[in-house]
Amino acid sequence: MSRARTPPVAGGAGGSLAPVRIVVCVKHVPDIQGERSLGEDGRVVRDGGDGTLNELDENAVEAALALVEARAQEGDEVVALTVGPDDAVEAVRRALQMGAHRAVHVLDDAVAGADAVGTAQVLAAAVRRLGEEAPVDLVVTGMAGLDGLTSLLPTLLGELLGVAALPLASHLEVEGGTVTVRRDLDHATETLRAALPAVVSVTDAANDPRYPGFKQIMAARKAPVTVLSLDDLGLDPALTGAAGARTQVLLARPRPPRQDRVLVQDTGDGGARLAAFLVERGLV
Numbered sequence: 001m002s003r004a005r006t007p008p009v010a011g012g013a014g015g016s017l018a019p020v021r022i023v024v025c026v027k028h029v030p031d032i033q034g035e036r037s038l039g040e041d042g043r044v045v046r047d048g049g050d051g052t053l054n055e056l057d058e059n060a061v062e063a064a065l066a067l068v069e070a071r072a073q074e075g076d077e078v079v080a081l082t083v084g085p086d087d088a089v090e091a092v093r094r095a096l097q098m099g100a101h102r103a104v105h106v107l108d109d110a111v112a113g114a115d116a117v118g119t120a121q122v123l124a125a126a127v128r129r130l131g132e133e134a135p136v137d138l139v140v141t142g143m144a145g146l147d148g149l150t151s152l153l154p155t156l157l158g159e160l161l162g163v164a165a166l167p168l169a170s171h172l173e174v175e176g177g178t179v180t181v182r183r184d185l186d187h188a189t190e191t192l193r194a195a196l197p198a199v200v201s202v203t204d205a206a207n208d209p210r211y212p213g214f215k216q217i218m219a220a221r222k223a224p225v226t227v228l229s230l231d232d233l234g235l236d237p238a239l240t241g242a243a244g245a246r247t248q249v250l251l252a253r254p255r256p257p258r259q260d261r262v263l264v265q266d267t268g269d270g271g272a273r274l275a276a277f278l279v280e281r282g283l284v
């Protein structure tokens with residue numbers, strides 16, 4: 001991923017700048033609106049075909065596309081990257097619909113059972129492989145996977161790639177070989193800056209993801225997706241999958257239904273009965 005040239009990215013068109021490559025990590029997750037269940041091993045059941053692109057990754061794709069569109073330079077590239085089983089290809093297809101130029105899917109049975117570290121190993125190996133073709137300037141991720149919700153991946157990726165990781169950006173700018181992000185925290189706003197290449201995760205406040213039109217949806221259907229195995233990446237399978245997991249699910253069970261629920265049927269006096277209920281419990 002490392003590179004010597006600067007500046008790889010600058011805002012606005014004009015001048016002849018070196019092409020920029022941004023890798024966006026997109027995760028395929030079970031549809032959170034649908035039924036979700038855990039297997040006997042405590043892991044999320046991912047079969048069933050109701051998966052979707054992790055909604056928070058649409059912000060990552062949008063951020064990457066906005067950066068290259070602002071430059072309007074020939075040769076810039078946004079590469080969508082996913083790691084996951086067969087269905088995960090839907091995540092990169094969605095990114096293609098939004099405007100990503102290229103899609104890469106790491107597909108290998110040996111990845112099954114990977115925890116956050118194991119997933120980061122695969123993503124980092126894929127970014128390194130892409131970097132062998134042409135330098136990668138920036139890796140952009142979403143703020144969290146809506147199924148795993150660890151928010152660990154961006155920092156792990158930075159560490160494994162040996163570059164700075166700037167998590168939870170609500171605004172990002174890339175100019176003159178550096179990336180600058182704003183982080184809106186509860187009691188403060190931070191501005192962080194790092195030299196490229198770097199890893200940035202963006203929050204859902206960073207932008208409003210575009211909605212692809214019919215033409216883009218149809219074009220993305222036919223677009224090629226590069227499928228890579230761990231062997232292609234030169235990654236030792238022992239570093240990922242169940243074999244390389246550093247965490248283990250000891251117990252996972254559905255929360256028992258609440259016993260103390262009171263259902264108030266509104267027959268015209270619902271408001272009064274609700275108020276009486278709250279008063280009786282000392283809640284108002």
Ligand SMILES: Cc1cc2nc3c(=O)[nH]c(=O)nc-3n(C[C@H](O)[C@H](O)[C@H](O)COP(=O)(O)OP(=O)(O)OC[C@H]3O[C@@H](n4cnc5c(N)ncnc54)[C@H](O)[C@@H]3O)c2cc1C
Binds near residue numbers: 060116119
């Ligand atoms: C003990 C354990 C067992 C697990 N077993 C399995 C399993 O059997 N099968 C399975 O599929 N998952 C499994 N997982 C979950 C899987 O390893 C997760 O992908 C990983 O833990 C990180 O997910 P997250 O959503 O918490 O990442 P976060 O750090 O919350 O994600 C942040 C961002 O990183 C990027 N990202 C995350 N994951 C991917 C990905 N796979 N591809 C591309 N970009 C990504 C996205 O941009 C995302 O917005 C397991 C997790 C644990 C802890």
